[in-house]
Amino acid sequence: MELRHLRYFVAVAESGSLKLAAEKRLHTAQPSLSRQIRDLETEIGVKLLERSAHGVALTEAGRAFLDHARSSLAAAQAAAEAARRVALPARTVFAIGFVVGHEVDCIPPTTNILRDELPGLELRISSGFSVDLADALQRGSLDVAFLRREPVADLEYRLVLQEPIIAIVPSGHRLAAASLVHADDLAGETYIGISPIPRVLRGVVKAYLATSASPIVPAFEIDNFAMAVSLVAAKRGIALLPASARGYLPASVVSRPLGGTQPTIDLVLGYRAANRSGVLGRFLTNLGTLSAQIRKPQPTAW
Structure with missing residues (x-):
C-alpha cells in the first residue's frame, strides 16, 4: 500500500464522486483513479466504496478506513515537513484551509493579499469538510481556515460573509418555475x-424546515454537494444547500431562492486564539478587503 492510494481514497471519499475527485482534486484520468481504488480494495480485502450512477458512498469498512487514512497522510506530511525544516534554511510557512465549495471564490484573493503583503511567504493550501478544518486548526496544523462556525474550544471566528441557503431542484420540476x-x-x-457530518449546515436547514406546517422527512441524507446534486437529478428530489453549491450544478438542475425568513449560514475565518503569528496578525488586518472581494457578485446565475 502506497501513500498515493490513501490520498486517492481520501479525495474520492470527500468528493463523493470519482469524476470530481479525478478532475478537481487529483488532476488525473477517471479510469486510472478507479483502477487505483480497486487495487487498494483488493490489497485490503474489503469493499471500501459503494458505486452507483449517482456517485460513490463509503461502506462501513470505508468509514473506518477513512479516519486512519487521513491520520497516515497527516503523519507522512508532518514527517516530510520535519525533514525539510532540518535540511533547508528557515522559511515562514502559513497554512490555510478552505471548506469544500469555496475554493474558487476564496483562494485567489487570499493568496493575492498574502503575496502582496509578504512576498517571501510559503503558502500551504488545503480543502476539506468544515469539521475537519476546525480540528486541524485546534491541532495547529492550519494557521487559518475558511469554514463554518464550529463549536470547537480555543478557536476564534471572524465573519467573512453570510451565505444564503437555496433550493436545488431538477430543471423540469414544477418548483423550477417558482420565483421562491x-x-x-x-x-x-x-x-x-x-x-450529521456538516453539523452547522444541518442545524440551519433543520431550523428552516421546522417552519413548515407538515413534517419534512428526508428520503436520503448526504454529506457533500456532489452527492446531493446527483440525487436531485436522479431521484427528482429537492435539496437545500448553501449558495456556493451552484458551482456544482449541471444543466439538468437549477437553484431557486427560499421564501419566508431566508436562512443563511456564516462563512467565517477561524484561527486559534493562542496563535500569535505576525503573519496571522497582518492577514487579519486585511480581512475587510478580502471579504469585500469574496462578496463580489459571481457570473453564475441562480
Whole structure:
C-alpha cells in the first residue's frame, strides 16, 4: 500500500464522486483513479466504496478506513515537513484551509493579499469538510481556515460573509418555475437531507424546515454537494444547500431562492486564539478587503 492510494481514497471519499475527485482534486484520468481504488480494495480485502450512477458512498469498512487514512497522510506530511525544516534554511510557512465549495471564490484573493503583503511567504493550501478544518486548526496544523462556525474550544471566528441557503431542484420540476421555494413546498417531495457530518449546515436547514406546517422527512441524507446534486437529478428530489453549491450544478438542475425568513449560514475565518503569528496578525488586518472581494457578485446565475 502506497501513500498515493490513501490520498486517492481520501479525495474520492470527500468528493463523493470519482469524476470530481479525478478532475478537481487529483488532476488525473477517471479510469486510472478507479483502477487505483480497486487495487487498494483488493490489497485490503474489503469493499471500501459503494458505486452507483449517482456517485460513490463509503461502506462501513470505508468509514473506518477513512479516519486512519487521513491520520497516515497527516503523519507522512508532518514527517516530510520535519525533514525539510532540518535540511533547508528557515522559511515562514502559513497554512490555510478552505471548506469544500469555496475554493474558487476564496483562494485567489487570499493568496493575492498574502503575496502582496509578504512576498517571501510559503503558502500551504488545503480543502476539506468544515469539521475537519476546525480540528486541524485546534491541532495547529492550519494557521487559518475558511469554514463554518464550529463549536470547537480555543478557536476564534471572524465573519467573512453570510451565505444564503437555496433550493436545488431538477430543471423540469414544477418548483423550477417558482420565483421562491417555501418550506411548505417540500411536503410530499423527495427531500435530500443533510447528514450529521456538516453539523452547522444541518442545524440551519433543520431550523428552516421546522417552519413548515407538515413534517419534512428526508428520503436520503448526504454529506457533500456532489452527492446531493446527483440525487436531485436522479431521484427528482429537492435539496437545500448553501449558495456556493451552484458551482456544482449541471444543466439538468437549477437553484431557486427560499421564501419566508431566508436562512443563511456564516462563512467565517477561524484561527486559534493562542496563535500569535505576525503573519496571522497582518492577514487579519486585511480581512475587510478580502471579504469585500469574496462578496463580489459571481457570473453564475441562480
